[in-house]
Amino acid sequence: MLAEHPHRVRTQRLSGDHTSARTRSRAWELANQRDAGCEAPFVRDVWVCFGCSRFSIAPRATASYNQPMSAVTVLSEEERLFATSVLGFAKERIAPHAARMDEAAAMDPSLIEELFELGVMGIEIPEQYGGAGSSFFTAILAVEAFGRVDASFSVLVDVQNTLVNNALLRWGNEEQKQRYLPQMTSNWVGSYALSEAGSGSDAFALEARATEHDDHWLLNGQKLWITNANESKLFIVLANVAPERGYKGITAFLVERDFPGFGVGKKENKLGIRASSTCALNLENCKVPKRNVLGEVGKGYKIAIETLNEGRIGIGAQMLGIAQGAFDHAMAYMLQRKQFGKAIAEFQGVQFQYARLAMEIEAARLMVYNAARLKDEGRPFIKEAAMAKLFASEVAERSASMAVEFLGGVGFTKEYPVEKLYRDAKIGKIYEGTSNMQLQTIAKLVANEYG
Numbered sequence: 047m048l049a050e051h052p053h054r055v056r057t058q059r060l061s062g063d064h065t066s067a068r069t070r071s072r073a074w075e076l077a078n079q080r081d082a083g084c085e086a087p088f089v090r091d092v093w094v095c096f097g098c099s100r101f102s103i104a105p106r107a108t109a110s111y112n113q114p115m116s117a118v119t120v121l122s123e124e125e126r127l128f129a130t131s132v133l134g135f136a137k138e139r140i141a142p143h144a145a146r147m148d149e150a151a152a153m154d155p156s157l158i159e160e161l162f163e164l165g166v167m168g169i170e171i172p173e174q175y176g177g178a179g180s181s182f183f184t185a186i187l188a189v190e191a192f193g194r195v196d197a198s199f200s201v202l203v204d205v206q207n208t209l210v211n212n213a214l215l216r217w218g219n220e221e222q223k224q225r226y227l228p229q230m231t232s233n234w235v236g237s238y239a240l241s242e243a244g245s246g247s248d249a250f251a252l253e254a255r256a257t258e259h260d261d262h263w264l265l266n267g268q269k270l271w272i273t274n275a276n277e278s279k280l281f282i283v284l285a286n287v288a289p290e291r292g293y294k295g296i297t298a299f300l301v302e303r304d305f306p307g308f309g310v311g312k313k314e315n316k317l318g319i320r321a322s323s324t325c326a327l328n329l330e331n332c333k334v335p336k337r338n339v340l341g342e343v344g345k346g347y348k349i350a351i352e353t354l355n356e357g358r359i360g361i362g363a364q365m366l367g368i369a370q371g372a373f374d375h376a377m378a379y380m381l382q383r384k385q386f387g388k389a390i391a392e393f394q395g396v397q398f399q400y401a402r403l404a405m406e407i408e409a410a411r412l413m414v415y416n417a418a419r420l421k422d423e424g425r426p427f428i429k430e431a432a433m434a435k436l437f438a439s440e441v442a443e444r445s446a447s448m449a450v451e452f453l454g455g456v457g458f459t460k461e462y463p464v465e466k467l468y469r470d471a472k473i474g475k476i477y478e479g480t481s482n483m484q485l486q487t488i489a490k491l492v493a494n495e496y497g
């Protein structure tokens with residue numbers, strides 16, 4: 047636990063023109079006071095371990111966004127520290143086990159515990175519920191950082207933050223927030239269950255039913271493709287309470303794993319993100335207390351649409367991470383691998399290829415970051431989110447594919463991580479709305495601008 051960490055240091059937010067150096071020196075000052083037994087009145091913002099560089103950060107969204115930003119990709123000091131810390135954790139703790147977990151198609155549960163300790167499972171959850179009280183953009187930085195190293199951990203963190211926590215924060219009542227948010231920040235993984243055998247792109251054709259009884263609902267049906275299902279304790283399940291009313295009967299329920307009648311079914315054996323569990327959910331007279339309706343009865347379609355609009359920025363970030371991760375491996379290799387007496391990165395034919403790729407990754411980053419910042423600022427972002435997800439998934443696929451080629455024969459083997467990134471990239475064009483569905487959304491919004 048970070049709480050028992052020997053080097054734990056608490057730094058306070060430094061107002062005004064604080065710089066990295068000043069933040070660090072203040073952190074040292076506080077650390078020394080602490081060592082001397084002084085209990086300084088800290089503001090909880092950044093927890094840094096200068097001993098081993100691990101830390102958990104809780105930048106407050108408002109403070110970041112009240113500061114003028116010079117450019118979309120310029121990170122505030124807190125954002126930069128956070129992103130660096132998460133990437134460092136991913137490289138140090140996850141990367142050495144990624145191939146093994148991919149092969150085994152399972153995550154190491156102790157690493158999931160470490161994610162909670164790191165503070166990345168409740169990034170936007172306010173401090174009063176035990177979360178970091180940070181911004182959506184910060185969550186996006188975490189999803190990207192994990193994506194650079196292991197896309198399975200990236201989607202775990204993504205679904206937790208951008209779908210489940212996000213929906214609870216936005217649509218949950220106070221009692222539900224008090225009951226569930228502290229769990230989500232400390233040890234509960236969450237899932238978001240919309241898809242079924244007959245309803246994928248046509249999401250509202252879902253057939254799961256909910257019937258009302260005295261103090262509870264009974265849910266029946268089957269969900270498919272549910273990410274994190276093996277690890278999750280809480281599932282947001284969409285079911286229809288009044289099929290005759292079409293999509294206006296769809297309702298969101300908070301379903302706990304041990305509710306009677308709930309079961310996790312078959313796990314998919316997948317091409318990529320293999321360590322991420324993707325399972326069926328079986329609902330057989332699953333008894334859900336009435337107080338576990340999320341939002342209003344019959345408003346589940348709104349929850350589903352609006353949550354996924356935001357969630358797909360997270361998939362854009364995951365894909366951006368994959369694209370960057372593959373590119374990093376390729377560049378490192380091409381700078382040291384020699385053919386015809388020089389590094390292959392020096393051949394103009396190769397330079398033109400990686401220059402183009404670098405440009406595409408930069409464009410994807412601009413789109414993903416911009417969509418996330420728009421969302422945090424409460425501005426319209428749906429078109430930008432769809433574009434970011436669509437484009438970043440294309441760039442991820444291209445970057446990972448070219449990385450395999452840049453590495454030549456070894457790129458095709460499991461000795462190097464790029465073949466896994468190549469397999470992992472494919473999912474970006476499929477989940478949280480296929481590429482065609484993104485194009486449909488973009489086309490509709492663009493036409494509206496002219497209509």
Ligand SMILES: Cc1cc2nc3c(=O)[nH]c(=O)nc-3n(C[C@H](O)[C@H](O)[C@H](O)COP(=O)(O)OP(=O)(O)OC[C@H]3O[C@@H](n4cnc5c(N)ncnc54)[C@H](O)[C@@H]3O)c2cc1C
Nearest residue numbers: 238239240241246247271272273324476477478479480482
């Ligand atoms: C690994 C993985 C994890 C997932 N995790 C979750 C999860 O956690 N929760 C959840 O609810 N779901 C999840 N899903 C489901 C995912 O969101 C769906 O697979 C996705 O929405 C596509 O639905 P489908 O598979 O039924 O494809 P279909 O809808 O059958 O689409 C098949 C093809 O037809 C095209 N198509 C369909 N309709 C149109 C149209 N009108 N115009 C043009 N083209 C069209 C699609 O673009 C696609 O290329 C996951 C899926 C996978 C593979």
